Amino acid sequence: MEYVFSDRIRDLKGNAIREIFKALNNPNIVSFAGGLPNASVLPAREIAEITASLMSGDKASEVLQYGATEGYMPLRERIASFVSRYGIKGQTSDNVRIVSGGQQTIDLMCKAFVNKGDVVLVEDPTYLAVLHILKTYEGVAVGVKSGADGLDLEDLERKIIKYKPAMLYCVPTFSNPTGITYSTQVREGIARISAKYNLPVLEDDPYSEIRYEGERVPSVKSYDKVGNVVFTASFSKTIAPGLRCGYCVGEPELLNKLTIGKQAADVHSSMLSQGIIDEYMRRNLFDANLAKAIPLYKTKKDAMIAALDRYMPSCFTHTDPRGGLFVWGEFSEESGIDTQLAFMGACDRGVAYVSGETFFADGLDRRHIRLNFSNASEAQIEECMHKLGDYFKELIR
Amino acid sequence: MEYVFSDRIRDLKGNAIREIFKALNNPNIVSFAGGLPNASVLPAREIAEITASLMSGDKASEVLQYGATEGYMPLRERIASFVSRYGIKGQTSDNVRIVSGGQQTIDLMCKAFVNKGDVVLVEDPTYLAVLHILKTYEGVAVGVKSGADGLDLEDLERKIIKYKPAMLYCVPTFSNPTGITYSTQVREGIARISAKYNLPVLEDDPYSEIRYEGERVPSVKSYDKVGNVVFTASFSKTIAPGLRCGYCVGEPELLNKLTIGKQAADVHSSMLSQGIIDEYMRRNLFDANLAKAIPLYKTKKDAMIAALDRYMPSCFTHTDPRGGLFVWGEFSEESGIDTQLAFMGACDRGVAYVSGETFFADGLDRRHIRLNFSNASEAQIEECMHKLGDYFKELIR
Numbered sequence: 001m002e003y004v005f006s007d008r009i010r011d012l013k014g015n016a017i018r019e020i021f022k023a024l025n026n027p028n029i030v031s032f033a034g035g036l037p038n039a040s041v042l043p044a045r046e047i048a049e050i051t052a053s054l055m056s057g058d059k060a061s062e063v064l065q066y067g068a069t070e071g072y073m074p075l076r077e078r079i080a081s082f083v084s085r086y087g088i089k090g091q092t093s094d095n096v097r098i099v100s101g102g103q104q105t106i107d108l109m110c111k112a113f114v115n116k117g118d119v120v121l122v123e124d125p126t127y128l129a130v131l132h133i134l135k136t137y138e139g140v141a142v143g144v145k146s147g148a149d150g151l152d153l154e155d156l157e158r159k160i161i162k163y164k165p166a167m168l169y170c171v172p173t174f175s176n177p178t179g180i181t182y183s184t185q186v187r188e189g190i191a192r193i194s195a196k197y198n199l200p201v202l203e204d205d206p207y208s209e210i211r212y213e214g215e216r217v218p219s220v221k222s223y224d225k226v227g228n229v230v231f232t233a234s235f236s237k238t239i240a241p242g243l244r245c246g247y248c249v250g251e252p253e254l255l256n257k258l259t260i261g262k263q264a265a266d267v268h269s270s271m272l273s274q275g276i277i278d279e280y281m282r283r284n285l286f287d288a289n290l291a292k293a294i295p296l297y298k299t300k301k302d303a304m305i306a307a308l309d310r311y312m313p314s315c316f317t318h319t320d321p322r323g324g325l326f327v328w329g330e331f332s333e334e335s336g337i338d339t340q341l342a343f344m345g346a347c348d349r350g351v352a353y354v355s356g357e358t359f360f361a362d363g364l365d366r367r368h369i370r371l372n373f374s375n376a377s378e379a380q381i382e383e384c385m386h387k388l389g390d391y392f393k394e395l396i397r
Numbered sequence: 398m399e400y401v402f403s404d405r406i407r408d409l410k411g412n413a414i415r416e417i418f419k420a421l422n423n424p425n426i427v428s429f430a431g432g433l434p435n436a437s438v439l440p441a442r443e444i445a446e447i448t449a450s451l452m453s454g455d456k457a458s459e460v461l462q463y464g465a466t467e468g469y470m471p472l473r474e475r476i477a478s479f480v481s482r483y484g485i486k487g488q489t490s491d492n493v494r495i496v497s498g499g500q501q502t503i504d505l506m507c508k509a510f511v512n513k514g515d516v517v518l519v520e521d522p523t524y525l526a527v528l529h530i531l532k533t534y535e536g537v538a539v540g541v542k543s544g545a546d547g548l549d550l551e552d553l554e555r556k557i558i559k560y561k562p563a564m565l566y567c568v569p570t571f572s573n574p575t576g577i578t579y580s581t582q583v584r585e586g587i588a589r590i591s592a593k594y595n596l597p598v599l600e601d602d603p604y605s606e607i608r609y610e611g612e613r614v615p616s617v618k619s620y621d622k623v624g625n626v627v628f629t630a631s632f633s634k635t636i637a638p639g640l641r642c643g644y645c646v647g648e649p650e651l652l653n654k655l656t657i658g659k660q661a662a663d664v665h666s667s668m669l670s671q672g673i674i675d676e677y678m679r680r681n682l683f684d685a686n687l688a689k690a691i692p693l694y695k696t697k698k699d700a701m702i703a704a705l706d707r708y709m710p711s712c713f714t715h716t717d718p719r720g721g722l723f724v725w726g727e728f729s730e731e732s733g734i735d736t737q738l739a740f741m742g743a744c745d746r747g748v749a750y751v752s753g754e755t756f757f758a759d760g761l762d763r764r765h766i767r768l769n770f771s772n773a774s775e776a777q778i779e780e781c782m783h784k785l786g787d788y789f790k791e792l793i794r
Contacts, residue, residue: 001595001623001624001625002594002595003510003597003650003651004510004563004595004655005509005510005654006432006508006509006511006512006515006563008508008512009509009654009657009658012654012657013657014656014657014660016468034463036462036463037462039458039462042457042458042461043461044452044453044457044458044461045452046459047452047669048448048451048453049449049459051445051452052445052446052448052449055442055444055445055447055448056441056442056445060439060441061436061439061441062639063639064439064440064444064618064637064638064639064640065433065434065436065439065637065638065639066431066433066633066638068638069411100497100641100663100667101663101664103663103664104662104663107661107662107663111403111405111406111533112402112403112406113401113402113403114403115403115404115405116513118403129660129661129664132661133661134662135661136508136658136661145402166401166403178478184518196398198399199560200400220646223793226398227398228398236458236463240461240669241461241462241463242459242460242461242462242463242667242668242669242672243461243462243661243667243668243669244497244549244664244665244666244667244668251738253400254400257400257402257406257409257518259411259413260406260409260410261406261533263411263526263529264504264529264530264532264533265501265504265662265663266497266498266500266501266504266641266662266663267498267500267526267641268641269641270497270639270641270667270669270670271638271640272444272639272640272667272669272670272673273667273669274636275667290531291478299508313480347428373612376660389474
């Protein structure tokens with residue numbers, strides 16, 4: 001039959017990266033597109049031990065049973081203390097909700113705040129999933145300018161006044177895709193300006209634990225005096241994405257609406273995943289395992305930077321991120337390179353990246369690429385950046 | 398700050414049952430409200446063994462990593478064959494998507510088909526979550542009359558013509574809350590009439606595996622000639638709800654839109670849960686464990702029926718379900734009993750049920766109660782139905 005889909009979904013294409021994933025079933029292509037943790041640091045042995053321990057004790061009937069939409073209480077309590085490392089103090093389990101991966105917080109915040117036609121402000125460029133999610137709510141993304149210190153506060157305030165947005169979404173630490181970390185002044189400024197205009201802010205922090213140099217910076221949430229900021233983080237990059245577990249922290253009155261939205265979406269997150277993560281943290285494996293992953297990722301990152309410097313044409317510049325999982329590269333305007341047009345050719349040569357337009361609110365960029373370095377081997381990085389460099393040099397000629 | 402929530406969520410209260418759950422933290426109350434599997438049949442040992450096996454082999458890096466939104470391919474392939482037991486033949490993995498519990502299919506179907514103000518037809522009474530989910534899409538539930546054989550086909554066709562609904566939702570086998578199983582004539586009729594009017598149908602089947610007597614009946618989907626029916630089922634009642642895993646079966650063109658909606662919602666379902674369930678089914682534990690659970694549930698069901706007959710006032714009648722997890726009870730109009738008003742008093746006496754209004758599209762019912770029998774012990778069932786009977790007898794006087 002001919003399906004009559006809803007307005008929100010009729011013309012909606014899949015999230016660009018998820019679609020690329022599917023295109024990449026070809027085993028001859030090395031993907032630098034995703035943000036996948038390296039298989040060697042996924043804690044398989046620990047998860048097996050923890051599951052055996054959970055299943056042989058009293059907790060089995062808890063973690064195999066239906067649970068509260070708000071999340072598994074021991075994990076909520078643990079996270080209420082844990083987030084003090086992000087400068088978020090004085091929290092209780094009431095301030096914490098467990099979600100099915102940090103991305104679910106974006107979905108639930110849009111569900112709670114975005115009416116059809118509403119504007120959501122995002123950093124330009126931003127995490128591509130927020131652009132996709134926003135379309136399912138028939139909202140409109142408007143980009144805020146960003147520099148080396150993070151969001152441009154003047155542009156932020158101007159756009160708040162102009163668009164009366166429903167929400168601001170940002171990734172202040174190792175922003176995806178650029179790797180930028182907002183300065184403390186910008187963080188304080190976001191909290192201050194958003195409070196002034198009664199603007200809900202979603203601070204997404206999947207990457208701050210993956211730091212190669214420098215010191216932690218306080219979260220935007222730590223500067224929140226009025227309760228308008230929700231902080232969300234994921235265990236996907238720090239434990240294992242397959243568990244689909246993350247959390248958010250905020251004011252109970254706001255979080256209660258996210259819970260009502262989550263009741264409708266998936267009832268609650270996997271109790272087994274929540275039980276495993278709670279025990280994983282109780283055993284102090286969180287920082288211990290990251291201490292193994294981070295040097296590995298840094299080595300890969302350095303290998304990519306070196307290979308890009310060696311092989312890419314001179315019209316290409318790139319970041320050297322202090323954390324996170326991505327290098328963000330830019331071709332000069334004069335180069336004439338169109339990264340979107342070039343994508344299939346790169347795949348033909350066995351190398352996949354994400355081209356820039358997927359990260360921009362207006363979807364018009366053609367000059368950037370995002371490259372992930374955590375999943376490939378150093379040999380693959382060397383070989384593929386060589387191929388990519390040769391390919392782009394050909395395109396210039 | 399004062400939060401300005403979206404239209405869809407501003408006045409939305411939580412799903413009634415989830416809210417009851419929270420109120421029931423009082424350990425002195427025995428809850429007959431939920432649909433919880435009995436802890437004694439949750440396969441803890443098997444899940445520990447399977448997890449140990451998955452984590453020590455090649456599959457660890459698959460089930461701990463990001464996965465496809467469509468679901469874990471080995472499980473999709475397995476389910477494509479598995480559903481032949483419901484009369485659904487000739488399926489491939491393309492016809493199968495994995496979801497985070499059967500309820501997510503309802504959410505994704507609404508996302509794909511329901512615009513603000515659209516009508517969704519439901520059996521009256523129906524599974525309460527669909528009414529809650531529909532509100533998050535600003536849709537309108539309209540009830541279709543139902544009798545001993547299931548949906549009234551004349552009323553269905555009349556309401557399709559009158560309301561031009563976006564979708565029909567039904568639970569044709571051991572319907573929640575009434576326990577009714579639609580006849581094969583009604584099933585065929587639903588498929589025929591919905592095809593005639595180009596109406597998408599969501600057939601929800603969480604309970605058909607929990608059968609105490611009689612033979613399997615073919616699904617509505619098995620009569621689908623045009624591809625408008627989506628069949629969904631959950632592993633919550635048959636394996637473990639804490640894994641949050643279910644599936645849906647339908648035409649790829651339709652399912653692809655559900656996948657786009659799911660990309661935005663939670664990226665994919667827990668890969669660990671999917672890996673566990675795939676291996677659980679591969680080891681033929683699905684039917685084996687149900688063969689232990691069903692006699693247990695039947696004993697509890699019979700205990701509840703006997704206790705209701707013994708203790709409840711004569712103005713009360715009830716079903717004796719041939720499957721599923723619920724008894725549906727009705728007070729005569731003359732009794733003057735208001736089950737919604739009576740709820741808190743029953744809780745004071747240590748007994749919780751779900752009162753009828755939560756299952757009806759118009760929310761007006763005051764004469765029904767739904768009682769779950771799978772989770773309580775036989776002694777609790779005896780004691781609590783005694784208390785409940787005494788309480789309702791008092792209310793009549």
